[in-house]
Amino acid sequence: MAADVVGYSRLMAADEAGTARALRGHREAISPIITKQGGRIVKTIGDGVLLEFPSVVAAVACGAAIQRLMSERNAAAPADQRMLFRIGINLGDVLIEGDDILGDGVNVAARLEEISEAGGICISEDVYRQIDGKVDVNFADMGMHHLKNIARPLRTYRAHLEQIMPLRAPRPALPDRPSIAVLPFGNMSDAAEDYFGDGIVEEITIGLSRIRWLFVIARNSSFTYKGRPVDVKQVGRELGVRYVLEGSVRRAANRVRISAELVEAATGIHIWADRFEGGLEDIFELQDQITANVVGAIGSKLEQAEIERAKRKPTENLDAYDYFLRGSAALHRWNREANNEALRLFYRAIELDPEYAAAYGMAARCYSQRKASGWMVDRVEETAETERLARHAAALGKDDAVALCTAGIAFTYVLGAHDYGVDLLERALVLNPNWASAWLFSGWARIWLGEPEVAMDHLARAMRLNPQDPQMSNAHAAMAAAYFFAGRYEDASSWAHAAIREQPVHFIATCVAAASHALAGQAPEAAEAMARLRQLYPDLRLSGLNDCFPIRRPEDAARWASGLEKAGLPQ
Incomplete structure (x- = not known):
């Protein structure tokens, strides 16, 4: 394990004696955690430390415990005085020279630490394989990385910060209307069927989201509890909801059985439970039954029209639906290989059902993700294909929020058709006002359109x-980005650094950080x-900004270019 302090030079410049004293205090507090996990401090170099452990499970458990402790110790400190560690963990052979250890395994750990977010943990694929399911922290796939002075690219993973830094944000208050989270259903079949159960949960979530008087937590937040022991009271507090829906799915041959139960989070009282069973061809009807039962249990006076609004049968072709679920699962992993796999699966769904609007939309979403991540190979060809897919999604999915939303962000972000894209997104929000992704995409669209204040409201939702x-x-x-284009550079840089802490290679966040600091007169x-941006995206130039960012208003484009130029982006 390699660890160091983020921004240590800045802290020392501001208060050398106080920073050194604080670091000693933190190390003393951390020492018992290292000892408990059987770790050994190999050496310290300034603010950095190298440790070895008898197992990777012990190393990761130690890293998580250290970050939790540091979160607590930093909670009362002013933001500019907090000492945040970043940690890299690798598994590999080492050379022993006295009390020191050397070798490629050590070098990789040091490079992983460099790309870890502040307060986070970054691990190699070898570590991930060893700890999967053995620690109480989930890790997200960051894709392949070319680490400095490491010959081969490595797949890396980062810890979900909300699991190791629970004090990072206040718990949300209960909304002023009934609220629910649909937790991942247990998979009672083969592990390879996980995607099927996850897809059913996502469909039920979307169905409930169409009920206007319900507040429904988005799928991504609910799925942070996947594979973890669940305390519904804790879930209710952490997500700010009154009800929790949990259950299980069993799929065998052409039969499927879904068990579901609705629990009041504050008390743990079971309000309703039932089992639904049928042929695979009945899957949409089973999902509708669960949605209707949940809604009926929460609100006794629900009108039948509202239940009908929650029903949606996206395709008659069950094989196409299966490929759609697989593609959706892949796209959520957000890395280049998964994006390629998702696109292949969505194309297969379209091949099986050429009228499948949501599949066209999600395929277009793959291309939006490619542009945002810098994965496009042939920009002209891929942009044209995005337009083809998005137009099909919009034409076929006039009452499908998924199709309209994914087409809307494609038209806005990839194609620069701002007005049409925003119109599609607004229609998606009318159909599903509880869909977090639609509000997020609408926020981005409003940024590019030149409406940062509206964007802030949509993003907050x-x-x-x-x-x-x-x-x-x-x-x-x-x-x-919204705060940047509103001219509020301090707020913009604060939000940008929050994004970078969570995803150190985030392209737009790094751009905003550089431009905001520059226009705020914060040259260092x-x-x-900018140095970080040039390291991550060495080909970025001022002359290519229009290809990367679909900014509509000339004054916004000028502000953007001015900030990045002042920060040091070359022509």
């Missing part, structure tokens, strides 16, 4: 509906952010 989103960096980056911070 997205974050409340999805308070524990593992991809919260996207919402934070959007909020950073701007230079630091």
Whole structure:
């Protein structure tokens, strides 16, 4: 394990004696945690430390415990005086020289620490394979990384910060209307069927979201509890909901059985429970039955029209639906390989059902993700394909929020058709006012359209509906951009750094950090952010900004270019 302090030089420059004293105090507090896990401090170099452990499980458990302790110790400190550690953990052979250890395994750990977010843990794929299911922290796939001075690219994973830094944000208050979270259903079949149960949960969540008087937590936040022992009272507190729906799915041959139970979070009292069973061809009807029963249990006077609004049968072709579920699961992993796999699966769904609007929309979403992540290979060809897919989604899915939303962000972000894209997003929100992704995409669209204040409102709604989103960096980056174009550079840089802590390679967040610091007159911070941006995206130039960012208003484009140029982005 390699660890160091983020921004240590800045802290020392501000208060050398106080910073050194604080670091000693933190190390003394951490020492018992290291000892408990059987760890050994190999050496310390300034603010950095190298440790070895008897097992990777012990190393990760120690890292999580250290970050939890540091979160508590930093809670009362002013923001500019907090000492945040970043940790990298690798598994590999080492050379022993006296009390020191050397070798490629050590070097990789040090490089993983460099790309870890502040307060976070970054691990190698070898570590991930060893600890999967053995520790109480979930890790997100960051894809392949080319680490400095490491010959081969490595797949890396980052810890979900909300699990190791529970004090990071206040718990949300209960909404002023009935609220519910649909937790991942237990998979009672083969592990390879996980995607099927996850897809059913997502469909039930979307169905409930269409009930206007319900407040429904987004899928991404609910799925942070996947594979973990669940205390519904804790879930209710952490997500800010009154009800929790949990259950299980068993699929065998052409039969499916779904068990579900609705629990009042505050008391743990079971309000309703039932079992639904039928042929695979009845899957949509079973989902509708669960939705209707949940709604009926929460509100006794629900009108039948509201139940009917919650029903949606996206396709008659069950094989196409299966490919759609697999594609959705892949897309949520947000890495290049998963994006390619998702696109292949959505194309297969379209091949089986050429009228499947949501499949066209999600395929277009793959291309939006490619542009946002810098994965496009042939921009002209892929942009044209995005337009083809998005137009099909919009034409076929006039009453499908998924199709309209994904088409809307594609038209806005990839194609620069702002007005049409916003119109599609507004129609999606009318159909499903509880869908966090639609509010998030609408926020981004309003940013590019030149309406930052509206964007802030939409993004705040997205974050409340999805308070524990593992991809919260996207919402934070959007909020950073909104504040930037509103001319509030201090707020913009604060949101940008929040996004970077969660996702150190976030493109737009790093751009906003550099431009905001530059226009706020904070030259050292701007230079630091620009150095990071140039390291991550060495081909970025001022001349190519229009290809990356679909900014509509000339004054916004000028502000954006001015900030990045002042920060040091070359022509």
